[in-house]
Amino acid sequence: MQEDIIGFVGLGQMGAAIAQRLLAAGHKLMVYDLNPQAIRPLEQAGAQVAPDLATLARTTPVVFMSLPSVEATHTVVGALQGGQCLKVVVETSTVGPAAVRSVAALLASQGVELVDAPVSGGPRGAAAGTLSVMHAASPSAMARVLPLLETIAGKRFDVGAVPGLAQVCKLVNNAISAAGMVAACEATVVGIKAGLDADTLLAAINAGSGRNAATIDKFPGAILPGSFDYGGPMGLMLKDLSLYLQEASAAGVPQSVVPAALAAWQTAVDRSGFDADYSRVICHLEADAGVQVRSGASRR
Secondary structure (H helix, E strand, O other): OOOOEEEEEOOOHHHHHHHHHHHHOOOEEEEEOOOHHHHHHHHHOOOEEOOOHHHHHHHOOEEEEOOOOHHHHHHHHHHHOOOOOOOEEEEOOOOOHHHHHHHHHHHHOOOOEEEEOOEEOHHHHHHHOOEEEEEEOOHHHHHHHHHHHHHHEEEEEEEEOOOOHHHHHHHHHHHHHHHHHHHHHHHHHHHHHHOOOHHHHHHHHHOOOOOOHHHHHHHHHHHOOOOOOOOOEOOHHHHHHHHHHHHHHHHOOOOOHHHHHHHHHHHHHHHHOOOOEHHHHHHHHHHHHOOOOOOOOOOO
């Protein structure tokens, strides 16, 4: 596998971090992105640059995709068709089970296999190689890409052989994460408004039953210091929650909390902007309350 050139499409914050991790591990990379500025750091690090997607499909047996939307995934897969070298496409994006099943069928008609492998852990986890990856694919496709997934992910979860299952797993994870983030933001703002010290409040939460991924990771990493650099635009959560609710509806499972979480995230995006850092979901709550959840911050 070390001798093959790996293709990589989509060099946003997450994709670029994964691609850099593969390069650092000694893998040869050929990259493609619509944004020349996104390509430049990878090219400087030693990656080859594909002039177009057709070239990528003619040159690389395995192509990773890290894309922002269902539409982008369909566009890229369509452009990759017919590549003589291409054997496996690895979808690391969260695009939902319906989209994955659709592109898997399209690729299969060309003799190409799809590995459904959405990742969790953010750009920092990607850079450190500590992502969690949920994967669903045939044994033959998995055997081909497992060394690559081991390079980027500290934890791997095989959820089956049928592409689409990993998407469901990731959407369930993201629904829980998004709802927990909203709850943590709203509740900590109340605590600071009442006069609690932010550091003490978070320490107490993280030693108690209220702790979650937001209070353990996102608050100390990006909110308490006021850096708001967790990585990734908050607007993408609207896609993930909408896809989750589509799956819940199709399964006939009633929902109450996640629709409320989606509404809360929509408000945050409306007020802070689609591209605002994920951790800024708390900012409009702070503004309305007249407080900030920061280290050393309290009302009294």
